[in-house]
Amino acid sequence: MSDMMDDMDGGEGVVKKFMFVNRKAPHGTVYALEGLEVVLISAAFDQDVSMVFTDDGVYELIKGMNTKGIEVKDFSKTYRALEGYDIEKLYVEKESMDARGLTEDDLIVDVTVLDSGEMASLMAEQDVVISF
């Protein structure tokens, strides 16, 4: 694929734990949308992928999104397609949900709710953490 990477180990068959941490509201900046694009691509590499939603990132999963008024694409339904990409480990931080008055019923996908301590432990187990 690229000459510059030839000095690196082939990487064939290597499975690493990738965690994508979503911290931003879905609209207002492009981080959430472009972050989701990376997650979808990562599915093609047969890695152990998980996603975390924390801080305003929990709003990315909110039900009943309507972006007509701001004239941008509503990509929230894409999160529902993640299962089809075998990306099924979705974690939300309890404190972030509580602070915003949200419960699991407000979200468009099934998630695992972890408190910040549990989240920290999970992050410590990862090989690669990319945050958006």
Added chain:
Amino acid sequence: MKIGIMVSEGPYNHQASDTAYLFARTAIEKGHSVPRVFFYHDGVNNSTRLTEPPQDDRNVVNRWSKLAEDHGVDLVVCVAAGLRRGIKDDILAPGFRISGLGQLVEAGIQCDRLVTFGD
């Protein structure tokens, strides 16, 4: 150690690209290797040779190009993020190339560390 880098912010507006460059240069000086820097989000704006900062300021784009020339660092600009922002092959500074997001994931797999710079 092999260190991959992701830059998520544009030049001048944000310090991320400066810090990423200084980190990369220092890591190489200390004997590590930086096989690839991946430019994403507004970070793709670090790659255009149309950039022309005032004479008395640092040239963020040329600095990256020189790092690529001197140390073989692979400077990869995300195609999708680039197209959104008008970054195409014909305006790339030396040492940069346009490719897909797979190059970021690949760097994560193949490097010992992937270090990201941005908000």
